[in-house]
Each structure stands twice: as structure tokens, then as C-alpha cells.
Amino acid sequence: MNLWEITAFTVVTALTATALMIPPGLFLAWLLARRRFRGRLLLETIVSLPLVMPPVATGLILLLLFSPRGPLGRVLASAGIDVVFTWRAVVIAMTVMGLPLFVRTVRAGIEQVDRRYEAMASTLGAPPLRVFYSITLPLALPALAAGAVLGFARAIGEFGATIMIAGSIPGVTRTLPVAIYTFAETGRDREAAILLGVSAAIAFVALWLSNHLSARAGLRT
Amino acid sequence: MIALDLRIEQGDFVLQVRERLEERAVVLFGRSGSGKTTILDAIAGLRTPSAGAIALNGRDLFNAARGIDLPPHERHIGYVPQDIALFPHLNVRRNVLYGSRRGQTLSLDTVGSILEIDALLDRGVGMLSGGERQRVALARALMSAPEVLLLDEPLAAVDLELRRRILPYLERVRDALAVPILYVTHDRDEARRFADRIVVLDRGTVVWSGTSADFAAIRSDPRDPRASA
Numbered sequence: 001m002n003l004w005e006i007t008a009f010t011v012v013t014a015l016t017a018t019a020l021m022i023p024p025g026l027f028l029a030w031l032l033a034r035r036r037f038r039g040r041l042l043l044e045t046i047v048s049l050p051l052v053m054p055p056v057a058t059g060l061i062l063l064l065l066f067s068p069r070g071p072l073g074r075v076l077a078s079a080g081i082d083v084v085f086t087w088r089a090v091v092i093a094m095t096v097m098g099l100p101l102f103v104r105t106v107r108a109g110i111e112q113v114d115r116r117y118e119a120m121a122s123t124l125g126a127p128p129l130r131v132f133y134s135i136t137l138p139l140a141l142p143a144l145a146a147g148a149v150l151g152f153a154r155a156i157g158e159f160g161a162t163i164m165i166a167g168s169i170p171g172v173t174r175t176l177p178v179a180i181y182t183f184a185e186t187g188r189d190r191e192a193a194i195l196l197g198v199s200a201a202i203a204f205v206a207l208w209l210s211n212h213l214s215a216r217a218g219l220r221t
Numbered sequence: 222m223i224a225l226d227l228r229i230e231q232g233d234f235v236l237q238v239r240e241r242l243e244e245r246a247v248v249l250f251g252r253s254g255s256g257k258t259t260i261l262d263a264i265a266g267l268r269t270p271s272a273g274a275i276a277l278n279g280r281d282l283f284n285a286a287r288g289i290d291l292p293p294h295e296r297h298i299g300y301v302p303q304d305i306a307l308f309p310h311l312n313v314r315r316n317v318l319y320g321s322r323r324g325q326t327l328s329l330d331t332v333g334s335i336l337e338i339d340a341l342l343d344r345g346v347g348m349l350s351g352g353e354r355q356r357v358a359l360a361r362a363l364m365s366a367p368e369v370l371l372l373d374e375p376l377a378a379v380d381l382e383l384r385r386r387i388l389p390y391l392e393r394v395r396d397a398l399a400v401p402i403l404y405v406t407h408d409r410d411e412a413r414r415f416a417d418r419i420v421v422l423d424r425g426t427v428v429w430s431g432t433s434a435d436f437a438a439i440r441s442d443p444r445d446p447r448a449s450a
């Protein structure tokens with residue numbers, strides 16, 4: 001697996017993970033921004049947990065869940081889908097680790113949307129789902145984009161959870177950060193340095209873009 | 222016809238109103254803080270009363286005893302709030318058509334020509350003047366084919382000159398489209414000019430109710446809430 005392939009694999013899996021974050025992330029962000037319910041604080045805490053837990057610990061939880069004997073892994077295995085130590089595990093680790101950043105950003109964006117617009121839409125006959133996609137979502141779009149870019153950047157940099165559930169199999173699960181670690185460990189400094197440059201460049205562009213979009217959304221970052 | 226039997230508590234403020242509003246144009250009159258907007262919000266379903274009932278043309282919108290509380294989108298009410306709240310990401314046409322229902326009798330042509338907004342349809346809402354925003358908001362509410370139109374201080378934010386120009390549009394809506402209107406204001410002249418019936422509110426209760434002719438006859442007494450402007 002050459003450096004180009006490692007980069008491409010990482011970008012494609014991170015994009016997939018970002019796409020997977022969006023549906024549940026949007027729902028969670030809306031729920032936390034707009035609904036008052038019992039257990040809201042608990043849900044908020046659980047959603048943010050991967051931000052503060054050691055990623056390796058999150059990875060271990062994922063490994064227990066998705067291993068062929070784990071509660072989710074067993075179901076998937078019976079459908080013929082292997083997860084652990086495949087590219088799917090990479091995507092899962094990236095999604096779980098990126099989701100909190102996505103949810104927090106989008107939630108802040110939804111909270112900025114003036115509720116009078118939503119109220120007016122509902123008096124005009126729009127049911128809650130239509131209010132969401134025709135009013136809330138378009139008005140929170142810059143925040144959604146900023147959240148997606150942040151989630152993507154976090155996915156690109158994912159290491160701890162990935163190494164636990166996907167390992168570092170060349171050509172199968174080896175992502176940029178994992179490759180940097182492996183190259184540095186084995187004295188292949190030139191490769192490690194190149195990948196370091198690549199990941200720094202991706203992170204820089206993504207953060208810049210996210211800050212730009214957040215500024216447009218009127219969010220403080 | 223709106224039947225109100227409402228109790229709304231909000232901190233120290235208690236609103237208690239029991240009225241049947243059958244006229245074509247009813248004005249809720251009173252100084253700010255008397256509970257006028259609270260009543261509109263309750264009818265529209267944007268605020269839940271602590272007790273009582275609201276019925277529109279015999280249909281329960283809210284009934285605490287029977288556990289009925291229709292969501293706003295099922296109430297068939299057109300609401301023009303004081304801050305107008307046109308959708309900033311949609312142009313005028315898409316704002317106006319946002320709530321239009323299939324098979325409704327009012328067409329965009331009719332509403333557009335009555336309110337003279339035909340020429341504005343392809344503009345962004347940021348490009349509108351104060352009076353244009355008022356008319357677009359009115360058109361948007363009308364296009365949802367409401368059973369009643371709630372107008373919250375429609376002329377409060379505009380200057381005297383603009384008032385003189387917008388009021389005729391409101392009167393046209395009242396007369397030509399036959400949509401019953403509940404109109405909130407704290408302006409005596411506006412109330413007298415617009416209403417078939419005036420309901421005067423003070424600190425959450427109805428202190429007077431009658432025709433606009435009777436209302437005009439009330440002597441100006443600064444301590445009388447009916448006289449407050």
C-alpha cells in the first residue's frame with residue numbers, strides 16, 4: 001500500500017463516515033436544541049462522551065459490541081457481514097468519534113434559528129417534519145456544513161478507536177494516522193514525514209473551511 | 222366564530238377571558254401588557270393555556286377538560302405577528318405560497334392584486350420596505366385559507382404615512398375576502414375605524430366590550446383603560 005493509496009483510503013472512509021454521521025446527528029442536534037424531555041441531559045452527556053473518553057476506551061467498547069460474539073457483531077455476522085478488522089470497522093470508529101463534534105456544531109446552529117419562523121410555518125399548516133426541512137434546516141445550513149467539515153476532520157485524524165477495532169492491516173484498514181504511527185515506529189521516517197504533511201494539510205483546510213462556515217452561521221468558535 | 226374561555230398564568234400575570242367573538246372584525250384593544258398578544262398566541266396554538274377552552278366555528282382547538290390541544294398546523298389560522306417573521310431564505314413568492322393548500326378557493330392572483338404585491342413576487346424579502354413586508358405577510362397568511370386571521374399590531378411598526386396606506390389594504394381583506402379578523406391594537410383610531418366590535422383588555426381581563434360606535438362615545442379619561450392609547 002503506497003502513500004497515495006493510504007491517503008485515498010483515509011479520505012474515502014472519512015467521507016463515508018461523515019455521510020453516516022449526518023442523519024442521526026441531525027436528529028440528535030434537533031432533539032437537543034428544540035425539545036425538552038426527561039433524560040435530555042443524559043443523552044447530551046452520552047453523545048459527547050467520545051469527545052472526552054480515551055479514544056482507545058471507546059474503541060474497546062466498539063470492539064466488544066461488534067466482535068463476532070458481541071451483541072451487534074453477532075447479528076451482522078449472521079447476515080454475513082464481518083466488521084472487526086475490516087474497512088467497515090474503520091468507518092464505524094470514524095463515525096462514532098466524529099459524531100459529537102457534528103452534533104454540537106449543528107445543535108448550536110439550530111439554536112440560532114429564530115423560533116418565530118418555525119412558529120409561523122406551523123401556523124401556515126406545516127407539520128413538524130416539514131417545518132424542519134423547509135425552515136430550520138435551510139436556516140441552519142452553514143452550521144450543518146461546518147459540523148460536517150469538523151466531523152470529517154476528526155474522522156481523518158482518528159487513531160485510538162481505529163487501532164482497537166480495525167488494527168493496522170496494510171491495504172485493508174491502514175489509515176493516515178495509523179500509518180504515521182507504524183512508519184515512525186519502524187524507522188521509515190521519510191514516509192512518516194510525508195504523511196504528516198498530508199494530514200496537516202487536510203486538517204488545516206478542513207478547520208479553515210469549518211471556521212469560515214461557522215462565521216457565516218453566526219456561531220462563536 | 223371564536224369561543225374563548227381561557228385562563229393563562231405566567232408568573233404574576235394572570236389572563237382570564239371569556240368571550241364569544243362572532244363579528245367579522247373584532248379588535249382587542251388595550252395597553253401593552255394587557256394580554257392581547259397572549260390571546261392570539263393561545264388561539265394560534267403557540268402558547269398552551271393552563272385551563273379553559275378555545276373553539277373555532279364549533280371545532281375544539283383547545284379543551285383542557287377533554288384533553289384536546291390541536292397543534293398549530295391543524296388549527297387553520299392565519300397569523301401575522303408583530304415582527305412579521307417572513308422567511309428570510311425564501312423569496313416573496315415562496316413565502317406567500319408556503320401555506321397554500323391544494324383545492325383552496327383563494328388564488329395568488331386574487332390575493333396578489335388585492336394587496337398589490339404582484340410586482341414583488343420574485344424579490345428577496347430583504348429587499349422589501351416596511352409596508353411591503355406587511356402586505357406580503359398578510360398575503361402569506363391569507364393563502365393558507367385560514368378560518369380566522371389574527372393580526373398583532375399590524376400598524377405599530379410603521380410610520381403615520383405608511384399607516385394611512387396600509388389600513389385600506391386591511392379593510393379590503395376584511396370586506397372583499399370575508400375572512401373574519403381578530404385585530405390587536407393599542408391605537409384608538411385604528412380600533413374604531415377597523416372594528417365591528419371592540420373588546421378592551423386591562424391586566425388580563427376584559428373590562429369593556431361593545432360596538433365601535435359605543436367605543437367612540439367613551440369620554441377620554443386617563444384612568445380609564447378604554448381611553449388609553
